[in-house]
Amino acid sequence: MNRTRVSIRPLALGLPLLALTVVAGACGTTEEERLCLEMADRLARATDRCSAGTYDAVFRAFEATAGGCDNVKRVRDPAALQGACFDYFEGVACADLLAAGQDPAKLPSACHSQLLR
Secondary structure: OOOOOOOOOEOHHHOEOOOOOEEOOOOOOHHHHHHHHHHHHHHHHHHHHOOOOOHHHHHHHHHHHOOOHHHOOEEOOHHHHHHHHHHHHHHOOHHHHHHHHHOHHHOOHHHOOOEEO
């Protein structure tokens, strides 16, 4: 399988954004698109809350980096994405969110390489 790694970093005011990995591969359903859109929403809300970018700009950048949520064919681990990863964005301290923007390894493993296209 050919894998392509894509990261989102710069956004409004030049502040870094969390790196999220999108991997090329497999086939999918509308559930995958829904999870992609939910991930974009959670990331955008957390970034907006921390004044690290506007909701709309972050949402659009995330979806564009994912190659369009409608192109996501599979989610590596939906339970981990919906659990630990989504929970992270709901409660993350702004300093931790900004640190993860500088060093994606600081993101929970549940957020890495989740969206496959």
